[in-house]
Amino acid sequence: xxxxxxxxxxVISLSLILFVFMGEIVVYVFSIKSWIEFNILHYRFNNYDxxxxxxxxxxxxxxxxxxxxxxxxxxxxxxxxxIYIYYDPDYQKAEIDKKKILVIINFLKxxxxxxxYKSHLKVINxxxxxxxxxxxxxxxxxxxxxxTGAFPENVYSRYIxxxxxxxxxxxxxxxxxxxxxxxxxxxxxxxxxxxxxxYLGDSSQVEFFGTKIINKxxxxxxxxxxxxxxxxxxxxxxxxxxxxxxxxxxxxxxxVLGLIKYSTTSVGMIPLGKGKIVIFGGFIPSASxxxxxxxxxxxxxxxxxxxxxxxxxxxxxxxNHETVNDKIKVTIPAKYKFILYVFQNSQxxxxxxxxxxxxxxxxxxx
Amino acid sequence: xxxxxxxxxxxxxxxxxxxxxxxILRYVLVLYTSWPYDAPIWYxxxxxxxxxxxxxxxxxFSYPPVWGYIMAFFIFIGSLFIDPKSFAKHSPSLQGLLGIxxxxxxxxxxxxxxxxxxxxxDLIIAYILYRIVISETKDINKAKQAFLMWFLNPLVxxxxxxxxxxxxxxxxxxxxxxxxxxxxxxxxxxxxxxxGIMTKVFPAYFIxxxxxxxxxxxxxxxxxxKKLKAFINISSFFVGLFLSALIILLPIIINRELTNFFWSxxxxxxxxxxGVGGFSLWFIQYIPYFSWIKEWQQNHPFTTxxxxxxxxxxxxxxxxxxxxxxxxxxxxxxxxxxxxxxLTSLYLFTPIIQAQYLIWIFPxxxxxxxxxxxxxxxxxxxxxYSGLLFNLSISGFWIVLLPLCEFSNILKSEDIxxxxxxxxxxxxxxxxxxxxxxxxxSTFLGVIxxxxxxxxxxKNLKKKNV
Numbered sequence: 101x102x103x104x105x106x107x108x109x110x111v112i113s114l115s116l117i118l119f120v121f122m123g124e125i126v127v128y129v130f131s132i133k134s135w136i137e138f139n140i141l142h143y144r145f146n147n148y149d150x151x152x153x154x155x156x157x158x159x160x161x162x163x164x165x166x167x168x169x170x171x172x173x174x175x176x177x178x179x180x181x182x183i184y185i186y187y188d189p190d191y192q193k194a195e196i197d198k199k200k201i202l203v204i205i206n207f208l209k210x211x212x213x214x215x216x217y218k219s220h221l222k223v224i225n226x227x228x229x230x231x232x233x234x235x236x237x238x239x240x241x242x243x244x245x246x247x248t249g250a251f252p253e254n255v256y257s258r259y260i261x262x263x264x265x266x267x268x269x270x271x272x273x274x275x276x277x278x279x280x281x282x283x284x285x286x287x288x289x290x291x292x293x294x295x296x297x298x299y300l301g302d303s304s305q306v307e308f309f310g311t312k313i314i315n316k317x318x319x320x321x322x323x324x325x326x327x328x329x330x331x332x333x334x335x336x337x338x339x340x341x342x343x344x345x346x347x348x349x350x351x352x353x354x355x356v357l358g359l360i361k362y363s364t365t366s367v368g369m370i371p372l373g374k375g376k377i378v379i380f381g382g383f384i385p386s387a388s389x390x391x392x393x394x395x396x397x398x399x400x401x402x403x404x405x406x407x408x409x410x411x412x413x414x415x416x417x418x419x420n421h422e423t424v425n426d427k428i429k430v431t432i433p434a435k436y437k438f439i440l441y442v443f444q445n446s447q448x449x450x451x452x453x454x455x456x457x458x459x460x461x462x463x464x465x466x
Numbered sequence: 467x468x469x470x471x472x473x474x475x476x477x478x479x480x481x482x483x484x485x486x487x488x489x490i491l492r493y494v495l496v497l498y499t500s501w502p503y504d505a506p507i508w509y510x511x512x513x514x515x516x517x518x519x520x521x522x523x524x525x526x527f528s529y530p531p532v533w534g535y536i537m538a539f540f541i542f543i544g545s546l547f548i549d550p551k552s553f554a555k556h557s558p559s560l561q562g563l564l565g566i567x568x569x570x571x572x573x574x575x576x577x578x579x580x581x582x583x584x585x586x587x588d589l590i591i592a593y594i595l596y597r598i599v600i601s602e603t604k605d606i607n608k609a610k611q612a613f614l615m616w617f618l619n620p621l622v623x624x625x626x627x628x629x630x631x632x633x634x635x636x637x638x639x640x641x642x643x644x645x646x647x648x649x650x651x652x653x654x655x656x657x658x659x660x661x662g663i664m665t666k667v668f669p670a671y672f673i674x675x676x677x678x679x680x681x682x683x684x685x686x687x688x689x690x691x692k693k694l695k696a697f698i699n700i701s702s703f704f705v706g707l708f709l710s711a712l713i714i715l716l717p718i719i720i721n722r723e724l725t726n727f728f729w730s731x732x733x734x735x736x737x738x739x740x741g742v743g744g745f746s747l748w749f750i751q752y753i754p755y756f757s758w759i760k761e762w763q764q765n766h767p768f769t770t771x772x773x774x775x776x777x778x779x780x781x782x783x784x785x786x787x788x789x790x791x792x793x794x795x796x797x798x799x800x801x802x803x804x805x806x807x808x809l810t811s812l813y814l815f816t817p818i819i820q821a822q823y824l825i826w827i828f829p830x831x832x833x834x835x836x837x838x839x840x841x842x843x844x845x846x847x848x849x850x851y852s853g854l855l856f857n858l859s860i861s862g863f864w865i866v867l868l869p870l871c872e873f874s875n876i877l878k879s880e881d882i883x884x885x886x887x888x889x890x891x892x893x894x895x896x897x898x899x900x901x902x903x904x905x906x907x908s909t910f911l912g913v914i915x916x917x918x919x920x921x922x923x924x925k926n927l928k929k930k931n932v
Binding site for chain 2: 106108109112120122123127214420446450
């Protein structure tokens with residue numbers, strides 16, 4: 101039998117354990133993910149006047165929420181492509197450290213998962229990167245992300261370029277830091293040697309696109325105005341250091357996705373052959389911006405905006421327990437397919453719903 | 467009917483008025499002050515938890531999960547009444563202010579909910595100190611003094627009420643673990659220690675001391691099979707330790723957050739080049755002649771890490787051996803000295819020791835001073851005021867008043883930010899900046915106090931009358 105003197109210790113300990121338990125329950129049981137309900141009440145394709153009508157309802161269950169609805173048209177069926185992110189610790193990096201690369205990788209996995217992306221993110225080394233780039237038959241089903249600021253020398257240098265043919269065959273490439281293609285990384289853990297004969301400098305832009313596309317700015321220069329797509333998707337990455345010239349984006353029939361200032365965008369997409377290259381402005385001052393990049397990449401990939409056209413979007417501010425009923429009517433040729441992407445705008449938001457719509461019906465998978 | 471006599475008996479408790487006074491003082495500080503470097507992290511973590519991202523989903527939280535669980539519970543209660551979005555205001559004027567990444571100022575409502583568990587643990591620690599001192603000395607005045615030395619300690623008030631850092635929750639788990647240990651309750655001691663480790667990792671450094679003491683206590687019983695007894699007791703402790711870890715981590719494993727957990731708690735810290743300084747031996751980098759040390763450390767991070775681990779390992783091995791040899795004679799006294807030896811080793815040899823870590827040792831100093839009449843009260847004061855000076859010199863005192871500016875009309879945040887910016891640029895007498903001078907003075911005094919404690923705690927462990 102415990103003496104009365106010790107009883108208070110048991111009372112305190114058990115109360116503390118109870119608090120921890122209740123906390124676990126709150127974290128994993130009460131914080132249910134469905135603060136928002138979105139349902140399509142009715143949809144109809146009218147072949148006579150080429151219109152699509154959608155009626156839907158949104159309800160914020162507990163807290164006020166900001167929701168965006170975006171309807172995207174595309175001629176091709178969109179699938180969730182395999183995503184590869186390159187990181188090889190044995191190779192040099194340019195203008196980024198290991199921590200930020202790991203933040204990008206880790207966050208990207210999470211951001212893709214919560215958006216319901218079907219394919220897993222795979223981290224690949226330089227050898228595997230070369231294998232993927234050489235397998236052009238799968239290029240159109242693959243996305244490669246380069247967060248290291250430099251292609252490894254086994255795929256891109258003054259003498260070889262396995263990247264461009266792969267993109268031309270339909271691959272999608274994301275470039276996140278340093279200036280696009282400026283450096284070629286050696287198998288070495290030292291800092292990249294800017295005087296090395298292997299680095300191509302700005303001529304790599306001409307090598308890829310036939311013209312210089314980057315408007316070099318100072319490192320901390322940020323875009324202030326949002327592009328249309330950036331505003332819809334909530335793209336937050338602001339730096340213009342190695343950003344893309346907007347005129348060149350338009351000339352090459354690309355898309356401006358990020359923030360804008362001085363004719364430069366922080367995120368731009370340029371098509372190349374059947375593929376696309378998405379270029380971020382190249383400066384990541386802290387891990388927070390690495391997180392932002394991960395979120396922006398997943399938002400760009402999942403929304404399907406790279407291969408479709410935004411036909412309609414609307415933003416809603418919904419009070420708690422409020423239900424909004426609304427309707428979309430768009431005129432579009434019948435052969436088109438649609439992606440309806442509904443998402444929560446806030447930084448912490450978890451609500452992402454993607455619906456694939458065509459004349460045959462609605463499905464949640466792509 | 468029984469409520470009134472019960473209230474009268476509480477009111478007659480010798481601590482009643484001090485608890486009331488301390489609580490009022492705490493909540494005055496709690497509501498309208500914050501540490502702008504940390505509070506936005508707690509805000510983002512809470513919001514993520516409420517939105518269902520779990521603790522590690524978006525990796526804002528870089529500690530083991532227990533503080534996250536406790537905070538989640540209190541914030542969840544708050545969110546039943548208040549929209550969690552209103553827990554903070556965006557304040558672009560903070561941009562450019564040294565080291566503040568998130569331009570966010572948290573609200574008094576948010577402070578109330580997230581700092582309340584810290585307040586509760588503070589109160590319990592003070593009460594446990596009171597109980598220990600009264601049971602060991604039978605002196606009510608000394609016991610009251612022990613209560614007040616913690617509950618109204620200026621650094622404890624600053625760290626827990628203003629900065630809202632959760633060290634005291636960890637200290638509470640650690641104290642409970644050590645108390646159960648000397649009462650031969652090894653299983654629950656293990657549970658409490660793991661709760662501490664899963665709050666903030668540092669209680670793991672107490673495992674050698676505890677193991678040594680369990681062996682010592684078991685071997686000196688009038689029992690035939692001493693080896694078996696020692697084995698059973700150590701096993702009970704480790705079973706408690708692992709069972710507790712399992713219960714804490716199980717939801718993380720089930721929800722497939724284990725990778726994010728390791729990434730947030732280990733990965734981020736491993737890749738961080740945290741630098742050197744604060745209240746460790748590396749403080750000498752604040753003295754102008756030794757300023758090259760900082761750069762040297764950045765170029766030799768592995769050497770720093772290796773020397774840290776070797777020195778701590780040697781110290782903890784000595785603690786293990788001494789507690790093993792002498793612990794049975796007076797387990798509480800051995801525990802106090804051993805815990806002080808473990809903590810001071812950690813302080814001295816870790817590359818960076820923040821001022822808030824100093825409060826970990828305060829309960830031990832209070833017990834040693836009041837129960838064993840050790841001359842530690844002046845050292846406690848030195849650590850208190852040097853820690854306070856160090857923290858206040860980071861961005862100036864005014865910076866903690868930002869919530870008062872944003873959520874009342876008493877002060878203007880622009881004024882506070884402008885004063886802070888002037889302070890940050892103010893030239894020093896010896897160093898380039900005034901704040902570097904203040905760091906030099908405060909850490910010099912603090913490290914001297916820690917060195918004295920380090921030597922004296924090892925001496926005390928070795929003494930035959932332990």
